[in-house]
Amino acid sequence: MTARLEEAVVAANELIAAGVYxxxxxxxxxxxxxxxGQFVHLKVNNLTAPLLRRPISIADTDQSAGTLDLIYxxxxxxxAFLSGVPVGEHLDCLGPLGKGFxxxxxxxxxxxxxxGLAPLVYLAKxxxxxxxxxxxxxxxKDELxxxxxxxxxxxxxxxxxxxxTAGTRGYTVDVLPELIKTGNFDQVYTCGPRPMMxxxxxxxxxxxxxxxxSLEEYMACGLGGCLACSCAGTDGKRRKVCTEGPVFQAGEVFGGC
Known part of the structure; x- marks a missing residue:
């Protein structure tokens, strides 16, 4: 991973669902x-903005246009501050960070x-x-x-x-066994609430x-220096989600997997 510090320019910042941009x-x-599976660490170039950067998963890229899509x-x-940043504003952006899928x-x-569906969009493509x-x-249904x-x-x-209100009533893991039995799958990728994963x-x-x-943890530096995002590995060692993840083989971080 080679992190880049880049002065990014906002090309769009639009509401796409209740509270989601x-x-x-x-x-x-x-x-x-x-x-x-990678993410970026954003900071608004404004003296009134929050001090720490915000980690946001990359939901898509367009290399020909030189853009990244971030859904948050x-x-x-x-x-909340980020949602009000206008088109044309500059953002101090560090990335891409982390280990992907x-x-x-x-x-x-x-x-x-x-x-947790955001990074899976880029993965699917x-x-x-x-x-x-x-x-x-x-x-x-409104969340889907x-x-x-x-x-x-x-x-x-x-x-x-x-x-x-949409699809099957219940949780994804309720229908997962049935789906697996009929799909001949050779790889599961998952991101979302930790109990679901x-x-x-x-x-x-x-x-x-x-x-x-793909794990989500609070991060301060995003570079493995502050240890704020570390989690317990199944081998008894601490894992840095920002640099050793956010993507892990399930057995590295979940016991019994």
Missing amino acids: RLVIHAPRMAAAAQP RIVGGGT ALECERPLLVGGGM ALCPRPITVLMGGRT FWEDVFAPVCDQLRLTTDDG EQAARIAKQYNIACQV
Whole structure:
């Protein structure tokens, strides 16, 4: 990984769902180097902006245009401030950071929940033209605006919602065993709430399918220096999510996987 500090320019910053924004930044060097599963660390060049950078997963790139797509939800002061940044504003951007997904597979199954679906968009596009199945979950139908995003790049799309307003009522892991039995998959990729990922990884192991998980942790430096994002590995050692991840083989971070 070679991190780049680049002065990115905001090309778009638009509301796409309740509290969710699509930020497009012009950062040609990062767009050329980015890999699915990596992230960028953003800071607004403004004295009134929050001090720390904000890590945001890369949801897509356009190398010909030199842009990256970042999809984020307002969860606090930093992202609320970011949602008001206008087109043409400059952002201090560090990236691409982290270890991305390994793409060696023939029949992938992507399992995502909530904002964990963002990095899976870029992954799905990178895996094309292989047959791709996406299993996505949200609390309500309104949270599954992702359906329109994934539809052009996947062969099969399965939905679950907690309240049953779209797809199957329940959670992604409720329908995962049935889906695996009918899909002949050789790789599961998952990102979302940690309990969902742990359960998805255990189910994948039951069916002898390799599983990669993308973790999300609070980060300060993004370069492995502050240790704020470290997590426990199954070997008893601490793992730096920002540099050794955010993508791990499930067995590296989830016991029993």
